[in-house]
Amino acid sequence: MNAPVEDRREEWEGPVPVPTGATEPFWEATLEGDLLFQECDCGNRQLYPRAVCTDCGAEDPPFEESEGVGTIYTYTVCHVPGEPGFGDRTPYVVGAIELAEGPRLLAMIDADPDDLEVGTPVAVRFWRISDEAAMPVFVPE
Amino acid sequence: MAEPILAGVAESDLGETPDRNWLDNAAIATVRALEDAGCALEEVDGVAVAGGNDYMPALILSEYLDLEEPSFLEGTEIGGSSFEHFCGHVRDAMARDEADVVVVAYGSTGKTGPGRDQSLEVTHPVDGFVRPTGLFRPPGAYAMAARRHMHEYGTTEKQLAEIAVATREWASMNPKAAQQEPITVDDVLESRQIAEPFNLLDCCLVSDGGGAVVLVSEEKARELGVPPISVAGVASTSTHRQDISEMPDMTTTGAAVTGPKAFEQAGITHDDVDVAQLYDSFTYTALVTLEDLGFCEKGEGGEFVSGGTTAPGGELPMNTQGGGLSYCHPGHFGVFVLIEAVRQLRGDYTGERQVDDAEVAVAHGTGGILSSSSTVVLRREA
Numbered sequence: 001m002n003a004p005v006e007d008r009r010e011e012w013e014g015p016v017p018v019p020t021g022a023t024e025p026f027w028e029a030t031l032e033g034d035l036l037f038q039e040c041d042c043g044n045r046q047l048y049p050r051a052v053c054t055d056c057g058a059e060d061p062p063f064e065e066s067e068g069v070g071t072i073y074t075y076t077v078c079h080v081p082g083e084p085g086f087g088d089r090t091p092y093v094v095g096a097i098e099l100a101e102g103p104r105l106l107a108m109i110d111a112d113p114d115d116l117e118v119g120t121p122v123a124v125r126f127w128r129i130s131d132e133a134a135m136p137v138f139v140p141e
Numbered sequence: 142m143a144e145p146i147l148a149g150v151a152e153s154d155l156g157e158t159p160d161r162n163w164l165d166n167a168a169i170a171t172v173r174a175l176e177d178a179g180c181a182l183e184e185v186d187g188v189a190v191a192g193g194n195d196y197m198p199a200l201i202l203s204e205y206l207d208l209e210e211p212s213f214l215e216g217t218e219i220g221g222s223s224f225e226h227f228c229g230h231v232r233d234a235m236a237r238d239e240a241d242v243v244v245v246a247y248g249s250t251g252k253t254g255p256g257r258d259q260s261l262e263v264t265h266p267v268d269g270f271v272r273p274t275g276l277f278r279p280p281g282a283y284a285m286a287a288r289r290h291m292h293e294y295g296t297t298e299k300q301l302a303e304i305a306v307a308t309r310e311w312a313s314m315n316p317k318a319a320q321q322e323p324i325t326v327d328d329v330l331e332s333r334q335i336a337e338p339f340n341l342l343d344c345c346l347v348s349d350g351g352g353a354v355v356l357v358s359e360e361k362a363r364e365l366g367v368p369p370i371s372v373a374g375v376a377s378t379s380t381h382r383q384d385i386s387e388m389p390d391m392t393t394t395g396a397a398v399t400g401p402k403a404f405e406q407a408g409i410t411h412d413d414v415d416v417a418q419l420y421d422s423f424t425y426t427a428l429v430t431l432e433d434l435g436f437c438e439k440g441e442g443g444e445f446v447s448g449g450t451t452a453p454g455g456e457l458p459m460n461t462q463g464g465g466l467s468y469c470h471p472g473h474f475g476v477f478v479l480i481e482a483v484r485q486l487r488g489d490y491t492g493e494r495q496v497d498d499a500e501v502a503v504a505h506g507t508g509g510i511l512s513s514s515s516t517v518v519l520r521r522e523a
């Protein structure tokens with residue numbers, strides 16, 4: 001897939017993920033512009049990454065690459081910053097993205113709120129916010 | 142089965158308590174609730190605590206109150222619905238003769254206390270997916286659920302605002318309520334934007350304070366001579382926790398499961414319910430809970446609350462103390478819905494504030510981010 005990865009390390013003042021255990025492969029892939037989800041041998045697909053399959057209980061379900069597209073299941077426009085370091089960004093959009101593969105992912109949406117509605121098709125980009133991780137950010141397709 | 146009796150209820154001081162910590166407020170609420178029940182501290186043989194910003198809160202409160210060998214200890218943390226959840230465990234414990242006098246307590250310094258200071262290293266890995274998005278939680282997460290409800294059912298901001306207006310009307314009769322000035326739908330719609338579609342007046346207050354409920358066995362209740370307000374039904378569940386996008390269906394909460402169970406246990410239908418005390422962290426929380434408990438059809442909550450249905454004089458009096466929206470909200474509001482349900486069933490109030498001859502109340506707690514649901518049916522026994 002290889003979506004664009006924009007380096008935002010200099011300007012980022014918000015929290016950054018700490019890759020550990022089951023989330024390590026996910027964050028590693030983000031640096032290359034790849035969005036991963038877990039697809040178990042039983043067919044269950046899940047995100048965020050976990051050490052077990054939530055359907056059959058298999059340990060360490062393998063990762064698959066997402067197409068990086070989906071639709072907005074719902075969203076909000078934050079007028080109050082939810083984290084220190086987000087003060088200058090308000091208002092900003094956060095949504096729940098329903099990926100084409102099924103799993104839902106909470107993510108930033110980089111768009112004018114007026115251009116958005118529930119169901120809007122979106123595609124992933126990445127903002128690299130630390131040496132170890134790039135956050136998925138969705139834009140209208 | 143023997144049903145526990147809600148013998149005493151009380152709040153600590155509410156609003157700002159800069160000289161108290163959560164434990165002080167929980168303990169103050171406890172001794173006041175015991176006084177309300179006419180019961181001595183030394184008679185307490187059970188403690189259930191949630192929400193204290195501490196490890197092992199039941200042990201801490203037991204020590205603080207210098208309880209002697211309490212036989213019932215509960216500290217299950219399922220957020221704002223913990224106290225409703227405890228009612229079921231207390232019922233089971235009393236059926237086993239394990240305890241006679243159990244204190245369910247909560248305290249907080251949500252307003253003046255220290256803010257959160259957590260690094261992502263020490264929190265759940267899912268936080269690495271949630272916190273860097275900057276989502277303002279909890280309001281933004283609830284707002285996302287509300288937006289989905291609007292999308293699926295055509296619910297409007299104006300309908301949500303009606304809940305805040307009706308709740309404020311109740312608060313105007315409660316001297317303990319933080320906000321007592323009546324408001325209009327336009328006031329809500331024109332208040333500061335927080336997380337769309339929520340404005341400031343769609344959101345609960347932030348307060349310090351605590352609350353406590355004393356549950357006693359039937360035998361003890363007779364001894365104390367308190368009005369027999371019983372726990373007639375209780376059920377709990379959860380759907381997710383940290384991340385709102387993990388909620389299986391963002392327009393349906395666990396109340397759809399716990400409501401029918403609790404109603405069935407109590408042997409009641411919706412027509413029997415005289416007063417509802419439903420967790421209202423946000424206007425939407427109350428709206429979706431009304432639907433999920435079955436007071437109206439799914440998706441018709443907006444229509445249901447329009448025109449003062451839940452206001453004084455309305456068909457279903459709801460959050461008659463002013464709710465989390467106008468009275469207080471120290472964090473885990475669940476203990477306060479129980480307190481008000483008991484007061485209404487005892488007929489503690491006068492005039493319009495008192496729901497006429499209330500015999501059956503529903504108290505519903507919601508915890509996390511619409512994550513946990515616990516329903517209690519309370520009944521004034523003959």
Ligand SMILES: [Zn+2]
Pocket residue numbers: 040041042043044053054055056057058061
């Ligand atoms: Zn599996």
